[in-house]
Amino acid sequence: MKIVEKKNFKYVDYLWDEAKAATLEGNEVDLLLYRSNLLGTDLRITNYGGGNTSCRTVEKDPLTGEETGIMWIKGSGGDIGSLTRSGLAGLYVDKLRALKKVYRGIEHEDEMVALFNHCIYDLDSKAPSIDTPLHGLLPFKHIDHLHPDALIAVAAAKDSRKVTREIWGDSMGWVPWQRPGFDLGLQIEKCLAENPGIRGIVLGSHGLFTWGDTAYECYINSLEVIEMASEYIEKKIAGNGGVVFGGEKIKSLEPGKRKSQAAAIAPLLRGLCSSEKRMIGHFTDADRVLQYINSNDLERLAPMGTSCPDHFLRTKIQPLILPLEAGADLSDTTKLLGKLEPAFEQYRAEYREYYESCKHDNSPAIRDSNPVVILWPGVGMFTFAKNKQTARVASEFYVNAINVMRGAEAISEYTSLPRQEAFDIEYWLLEEAKLQRMPKEKPLSRKVALVTGATGGIGKAIADKLVEEGANVVLTDLDAELLKEAEGTYGKDEVSAVVCNVTGAADVEGAFRQACLGFGGVDIIVHSAGLAISKPLEETTEKDWQLLQDVLVKGQFLLAQSGVDIMRKQGLGGDIVSIASKNGLVAGPNNVGYGTAKAAQQHMTRLLAAELGPDKIRVNTVNPDGVIVGSKIWEGAWAEGRARAYGITVEELPAHYAKRNLLHEIIRPEDIANGVYALLGILDKSTGNTINVDGGMANAFVR
CATH class of the missing domain: 3.40.50.720 (NAD(P)-binding Rossmann-like Domain)
Known part of the structure; x- marks a missing residue:
């Protein structure tokens, strides 16, 4: 494997170990796992469970004995940062590409997922994910589909296509927002055909596709593209005097006081968030969170919601902003609930309205109407979910969303997913089927x-x-x-x-x-x-x-x-x-x-x-x-x-x-x-x- 001169990256971490990679030489699947794990360790590159990676190999068909192309790709529900061999799906490339012959159009999109199973080569495969055709219809040996904060900021900017050309010239393609699925794979294939020689594609409001002939070249290509977007954003912010989110509106409490206030109010918030099902909480007062929640633009940006589907699925349509001053007296529980309960009831009512106005005849029943993300200016951010991991990951995803808003606002203007598009992702029948397959919760879960x-x-x-x-x-x-x-x-x-x-x-x-x-x-x-x-x-x-x-x-x-x-x-x-x-x-x-x-x-x-x-x-x-x-x-x-x-x-x-x-x-x-x-x-x-x-x-x- 040819290793190019090591690059100096400022906004992403170069983690490739030549000695380690040399021990994997000749095993493309192991190199795929190695590359995936490196990319997944950096939350600026992709979030937990987000994105997808793949590689191609030539294997002997067990039925015909002939050599055939196989694509190995992260299976449904996996995480590239912890991906192992058991988390991969192995599929026949020619069978995947042959699905174009039976595709009946975007209104029949969901029926294609079941057909992926007919393309499986490796009988120990993880269930193929919805991203499978996005990789399968491209011709490259190694492909990364990532959700870097900087790239989604470009993808979510008001003039995303123009910005893409400004940063990368003719070397990057651009595809407008479309829900993941077989048709998006066709659009990516079309983009490459119309722009031969490009190094990657920006997906509007979604993320990034990059590729290479080897695992290393794919890895370097991904890092370089992300680095260029990050550098572009930081120069924009510097040109604005370093001001982000419209500047600071309020000051944070000092760290000890923030923690004390958070600990005091957390049980009340947990109780309110558990009106339908008991929830587990997570708290962070990270600098980037405070920069956002203390800003002049919070009230404008927060209700817009997130752009990337992966962010949205874990953080809900929008956060709840607490109607409390940072240093509020929390000693009187009754008085405090008198302020908090109306805010929660309003959030629940707005969520029910969102559901009713966007639902389809076959939509799943409305889910828990309580907020996942709760923002308290001057103090920090709470997230509540069914378990600690889900609450923590929701927090990480919303930090990613904050980074996206920060970058998109610096570039031009942040745009989020339209409400109907967001609903169609949240209540997607395929997503509902995935939820129904989740293992039964243990007796003391949520406690x-x-x-x-x-x-x-x-x-x-x-x-x-x-x-x-x-x-x-x-x-x-x-x-x-x-x-x-x-x-x-x-x-x-x-x-x-x-x-x-x-x-x-x-x-x-x-x-x-x-x-x-x-x-x-x-x-x-x-x-x-x-x-x-x-x-x-x-x-x-x-x-x-x-x-x-x-x-x-x-x-x-x-x-x-x-x-x-x-x-x-x-x-x-x-x-x-x-x-x-x-x-x-x-x-x-x-x-x-x-x-x-x-x-x-x-x-x-x-x-x-x-x-x-x-x-x-x-x-x-x-x-x-x-x-x-x-x-x-x-x-x-x-x-x-x-x-x-x-x-x-x-x-x-x-x-x-x-x-x-x-x-x-x-x-x-x-x-x-x-x-x-x-x-x-x-x-x-x-x-x-x-x-x-x-x-x-x-x-x-x-x-």
């Missing part, structure tokens, strides 16, 4: 949990179970290193971690603040943090007593107090589960401090259940016993104390505890986690309850 003691045996097992069942989890504990290690066992967007000493109100409030900033609020609180001190009365010190009371009882109280405040703001109900102990029910020797604290936890659960029932906040207890394997409280003095109390050795404890329960079972952290999940995911009409997970201890039976 946020805060787990204390989350690096310990029981706490970690609980966090594992909640994540497994779909929840987002805020992990808290005392040790930052252990938290970092625990956080690393989960996937991106599943958890966040924060150091928290449950005996301090400031720490507890800080943990909930992180839950609000990271996920929009909290639905579940599991108090698993604990310690055990086993001593006879005369050896139990006041320090022992106070420590047990602080961690187990005061901690539970502080968590409930801060957490319930958030749950009430959300108006979505909630769950509090305390991990107590059999020892709160059973009188045993050498246990006065621990047993008393656990009994206090259990009765606090009953008291809170009685008080919080009207708020649909359920409060329950799980009582473990004898969780020795994997449990940190059995390390050291506690195990020694219990062994001494029973007249056995520490090594004999697991067998001792197993033999004394009715089922003769060893109790593990995972068993406690299952008890917690039963209360959260199954027993959804249970409150004030106690579940014993102890193998059956008759003297600990609650009734």
